[in-house]
Amino acid sequence: MKTDDNLQMAYSATASASIRYCAFAKTAEKEGYRQISKLLRALAEAEKIQAINILRIIGSLGKSSANLATAIDGKTYDLTQRYPSAIEQADKDGNPMASTLFQAAINTTKTHIRLLNLALENLNRLKDSEYWVCSICGFIDSGDMPVACKNCGAAREKLNRTV
Numbered sequence: 001m002k003t004d005d006n007l008q009m010a011y012s013a014t015a016s017a018s019i020r021y022c023a024f025a026k027t028a029e030k031e032g033y034r035q036i037s038k039l040l041r042a043l044a045e046a047e048k049i050q051a052i053n054i055l056r057i058i059g060s061l062g063k064s065s066a067n068l069a070t071a072i073d074g075k076t077y078d079l080t081q082r083y084p085s086a087i088e089q090a091d092k093d094g095n096p097m098a099s100t101l102f103q104a105a106i107n108t109t110k111t112h113i114r115l116l117n118l119a120l121e122n123l124n125r126l127k128d129s130e131y132w133v134c135s136i137c138g139f140i141d142s143g144d145m146p147v148a149c150k151n152c153g154a155a156r157e158k159l160n161r162t163v
Contacts (some may be wrong), residue, residue, distance in 0.1 A: 004058070011054040018047035061103040072113060079109045107151050108139045115140060132159040 001009075007137055021044035040148040055061050062070070082103045090098035132141045135158045139151035146158055 007054055007058050011051055011058070014051040014054065018044045018051060021047060025026045041115045065120060065123055068116055068123070072116045075113045075116065077110050079113065085107065104137050104152065108137055111140055111151070112143060115142065125158065133162060134158055135160055 025037045025040035025044065028034075028040060052061075060070075061067065083106045086102045087099050087106075090096070090102060115131075129142045130136045130145070132145055133139070134141075134149040134152060134154050136154040137149060137152040139149050141150060141159070145156065145161070146159060148154060149159060
């Protein structure tokens with residue numbers, strides 16, 4: 001296996017581990033294991049740092065305009081290829097929960113693409129704004145705190161402001 005392949009594999013593993021540890025931390029917090037949650041969040045942060053370092057080495061980090069364009073391309077692929085294909089397969093497999101999850105991802109991805117395009121088009125003049133992420137479906141809203149998620153209807157308490 002070549003070094004480039006090893007770097008790609010390591011990136012996938014560390015990025016995935018970071019998300020997994022975040023999910024584990026939420027579970028531990030809900031179960032009352034505060035110290036375990038803190039440890040898992042620390043592990044998640046460490047894995048994220050390693051993933052970012054790998055991106056630097058493989059040259060996948062560019063200027064902000066290039067990074068936004070890459071994000072738009074990835075989200076557009078998800079919207080037009082990945083999720084429709086995943087919905088079709090989930091329907092064939094008789095897995096309505098997965099199909100619903102992928103459909104919700106399509107809905108949120110449309111908004112993500114809109115926000116990314118707006119940022120790219122207004123790179124030097126984007127107005128300062130808050131972003132609110134729904135902890136249920138991943139929908140992103142901007143501006144004042146919404147009353148509820150515009151995608152899934154989750155209550156205001158489920159919306160998290162990004163830092």
